[in-house]
Amino acid sequence: MKKRGIGLGCSWYGTGYGNGFPDxxxxxxxxxxxxxxxxxxxxxxxxxxxxxxxxxxxxxxxxxxxxxxxxxxxxxxxxxxxxxxxxxxxxxxxxxxxxxxxxxxxxxxxxxxxxxxxxxxxxxxxxxxxxxxxxxxxxxxxxxxxxxxxxxxxxxxxxxxxxxxARSTPVDPETGQGAPYWPYSFGCQSAEVEVDTETGMVQVLKVVAVHDVGKALNPTQVEGQIAGGVTQGIGYALLEELELHEGKIKNPAFSSYLIPTALDVPNIEAFFVEDAESTGPFGAKGLGEPAMLPTVAAIINAIDDAVGVRITSIPATPEKILKALAEKNGEVNR
CATH class of the missing domain: 3.30.365.10 (Aldehyde oxidase/xanthine dehydrogenase, molybdopterin binding domain)
Structure with a gap:
């Protein structure tokens, strides 16, 4: 049986090197x-x-x-x-x-x-x-x-x-106060997924992404950055798993380390909020990593909404989902 769910993920991200390191x-x-x-x-x-x-x-x-x-x-x-x-x-x-x-x-x-x-x-x-x-x-x-x-x-x-x-100051180790990053970027995404309860396979059907970019100097690039970030987030949530054994990578090729292909990319609706950053060039700020950060949370929450199981480690593989479903239904001896 295939069940659908919708999840939401939000993020805030400090750009730059961090902790007052000269950027x-x-x-x-x-x-x-x-x-x-x-x-x-x-x-x-x-x-x-x-x-x-x-x-x-x-x-x-x-x-x-x-x-x-x-x-x-x-x-x-x-x-x-x-x-x-x-x-x-x-x-x-x-x-x-x-x-x-x-x-x-x-x-x-x-x-x-x-x-x-x-x-x-x-x-x-x-x-x-x-x-x-x-x-x-x-x-x-x-x-x-x-x-x-x-x-x-x-x-x-x-x-x-x-x-x-960049304007930042180190965090005081005693008080915990400081401004380690500047500026901060904010984003929110929702994901609609379809989960096959027989196979554990998850298909992402749609992602709606909204991000604060300060000022979109190139709106087309902003939309492309969001689409690319969402695609990376899908890989992070569902596919990418680095396998190590005694310090050696066991899956060093794309045949075994899976990443999303064009067929895995859903309908992505990208929106951006322009709240000009006073310290940025013409009000702009960064969008690189923030575009992929909320995707994982949105997908994991959507899986929970669809089939009622909480996946606590990523990627959310079919094996993990089937095991969680079995435990939920009392089919696995604890």
Whole structure:
């Protein structure tokens, strides 16, 4: 017999290295005389899309398009250290470093432009759609590329280097007080499952995921991050089990260490709440690990709702579910 159930899981997660350990990212930026810009950072894009985010951050600040920004990353010989691609930290930490570096280069550019346009202050200069000029006066503007080229001929270069350190403090071992992480991400997911009481097999039918992302700099990437996190969470809840014997892994291949395939991925509805994080780049914060954290709880609770058994170790394999059902029905001698 197949029975269905619905479960809920919630999470909160502190991003960054934790316990006040210095969490530092750095970036170099240069604005070029063809109207483009280059961002150099040690952050490694492993598929989560950090390079796209850094390009968007720089483009937004310089009034350019993302395709006008070249992001050069992960080269220890040429790029500054930006810490690990871990702890859900790259968008927040390195994003802040990129934004600070862009603003530093932009500040020098605005000072130069104010002189060229005989504008009293740099605050009177704006960058928009590849042009630079005096705010409110469309007759006093020129292509950004032309201005930077002119500056280059005069020996002016708009290059910057900046670092950003996450705001955290160690936990006092005596009082237990401190701010070991910053910022925190929050999420909630519900899962609908179908449990076969004869085989113990669990099929996840649907997951609805809602996450606080601060500000979605790239909504499509946010949805993809949530879908990927949910899929990992399904593997964690139902399939993935590392088997060790005397310190050696017994299932080192995907034929024996099972992970979800496309056929295992259910209908995923992804939603995000935008409550801007004041310390983040344009209000953003991380979503990497938080996207997978509530999934396990939601699935385990849904199994309980469906067949009335509480699985207390993961993965929730068919064998564990059948054993729990047998114990519940008094079919196993204790």
């Amino acid at each position: 530092v990212s750095s970036a170099f930026v240069e604005i070029h005389d063809d109207g483009s810009a280059t961002v150099l950072t040690g952050a490694v894009d492993v598929g989560q899309g950090s390079n796209s985010i850094f390009a968007q951050i720089a483009a937004e600040e310089l009034g350019l398009e993302a395709q006008d920004i070249c992001v050069y990353s992960g080269d220890t010989d040429a790029t500054p250290d930006s810490g690990t691609t871990a702890a859900t930290r790259q968008t927040y930490n390195t994003g802040n470093a990129v934004l600070k570096a862009v603003r530093q280069a932009k500040s020098s550019l605005l000072v130069y432009a104010a002189r060229e346009f005989s504008c009293p202050t740099p605050e009177g200069i704006e960058l928009k759609e590849g042009f630079i000029g005096v705010k409110g006066d469309p007759t006093r503007k020129m292509l950004l590329a032309d201005l930077v080229f002119q500056a280059r001929l005069r020996g002016e270069r708009f290059i910057s280097a900046e670092s950003s350190t």
